Amino acid sequence: MAKGLLIVLSGPSGVGKGTVCNELRTRMPDLVYSVSATSRQPRLGEEHGVNYFFKSREQFLEMIENDQLLEYAEYVGNYYGTPRDFVEQTLEEGKDIILEIEVQGALKVKEKFKEGIFVFLLPPSLDELKGRIQGRGTESQATIDNRMSVAAQEIGLIENYDYAVVNDEIDLACKRIESIIIAEHCKVRK
C-alpha cells in the first residue's frame, strides 16, 4: 500500500494555522491531524488530547530522552513536539497527516522526511498578524511582543518551504491548501 502524505503547516503565531487546520478537517475528513505535546499551560477551553497533550517540563524532557518525539523545539519559553509513533503509524496506514508546527521543528522534520510537503502560511501584513494575535486575547502583551519578533525571523526562512499560502481569507487559504494536497496526490513520484 502507498504511504500517506506528510503535510507540514507552519507560519508565525497568530497567522491562522489552527483556524485553517480546523476548517480543513471539516472539508477533508480523511486528513489526520497530529496532536502535539507541549509544556505550556492550557488556555481556557483547551483539552488534553484534543488541542495538545499537556505535559510538565519534566515529562516533556522524558519524552525527548525516550526518543518519543519526531521533532521538538523550544518556542518562546515552552517546549512543543510531535509524537513520533502516531505520525509513523498513520503514514504506514496510507493516510495523510498534517502537522501544525513552528519553523525550527519543521526544518527538523524536513531533514528526516525529504518527501514531506512543507507549506508556509503567511499573513496579509505584519500589522494584520499583530491584530490577529492581539484579537485572540490569549497571550500577555510581553508574549505577543516576543512572538512578533520571532515571526520576522520565521518569515525569513520561507525559502525552505515548498509552498507559500497567504491567509487573507480562511475559505481561500483552505482552498489553496486543498489544491496543493490534491496536486501532490497526482504527482509522478520517481
Ligand SMILES: Nc1ncnc2c1ncn2[C@@H]1O[C@H](COP(=O)(O)OP(=O)(O)OP(=O)(O)O)[C@@H](O)[C@H]1O
Ligand atoms: N483569514 C483570517 N482572517 C481574519 N482572522 C483570522 C483569519 N484566520 C485566523 N484568524 C483569527 O486570527 C487569530 C489567530 O488564529 P489562530 O489561533 O488560528 O492562529 P495560529 O497560527 O494557530 O496561532 P498559534 O501559532 O499562536 O497557535 C484567531 O482569533 C482567528 O480567529
Ligand SMILES: Nc1nc2c(ncn2[C@@H]2O[C@H](COP(=O)(O)O)[C@@H](O)[C@H]2O)c(=O)[nH]1
Ligand atoms: N516545533 C513544534 N511546534 C509546534 C508544535 N505544536 C505546536 N507548535 C507551534 O508552537 C507555536 C506556539 O503554539 P501555541 O499553541 O502556544 O500558540 C505555534 O507556532 C505552533 O504551531 C510541535 O509539535 N512542534
